[in-house]
Amino acid sequence: MRKPILILGACGQIGTELTYELRSIFGGENIIASDIREGNESLMQAGPFELLDATNYEAIEDVIMHYEVEEVYLMAAMLSATAEKFPMRAWNLNMNSLFNVLNLAKEGKIEKIFWPSSIAVFGPNTPKESTPQSTLMEPSTVYGISKQSGERWCEYYFKKFGVDVRSVRYPGLISWKTMPGGGTTDYAVEIYHAAINSGFYKCFLKEDTKLPMMYMDDAVKATISLMLSPRKNIKTHASYNLGSMSFSPQEIAASIQKHIPEFEISYSPDFRQQIADSWPKSIDDSQARQDWNWSPEFDLKKTTATMLSNLRRKVRE
């Protein structure tokens, strides 16, 4: 029988969908969802749920011992836009939660960790197109600095203590089930809701700001397949580049207009423009494709069709 998995930050954008998918694969009772706040009812009722602060080592240790947890997915984090407003809070949450799980693994209390990194590890001096796995990074945001430091610590714990920690650099994630919170790529979810609800969207990025993006099903598939890959296949325990599609606000608007011709967009860039300008436009993910057969299924056309049909159905319900 498989030992339980603990998800820290299970009520967030990725955590929610990851919890649903892991429960459908391994059974509800084997997936312990946890978060600092309560989530939606279906998530809290379909399996064990614990109120848990990811920065509290003892509280996490208690849950791990109680359920005999073997793997932890650490999804709690403060994202790029919010982190610029609360730098110290972001650093404390993003780093202390990571040290907690790395140290629990070092002490032999858990066997495997998933920790998400981000395209935010790259900075203004990084090559923008087809950004390689290993390249000049120099992140210029609070969030990016915490993610790059986290990557270095993951590799250190793997090399020094043999900790099996695995990671991907998520691009902007798009989903109709959950809303993102506090990121720079959030516009790519908000725009679909606006298209359905009001037919108009005021975008906080400039029209030609191209960024790497991914539909949530692909992100969840990547995460689980990385975790299920044999350890010998994992060539980096820092973090894998993960690519799928890249587009700008005007391109996503055009793809929405194919379904809703009267949809309108205007542009009013704010402080998030500078963050977006420091990130890559597209990602070279050949190492992930080679090491654990990564391959995305959703392009912009399929994402738009899926988002609009599901959001329309949700409005009707």
Ligand code: AKB
């Ligand atoms: C953000 O915009 O901060 C995140 C990310 C790219 O990691 N979605």
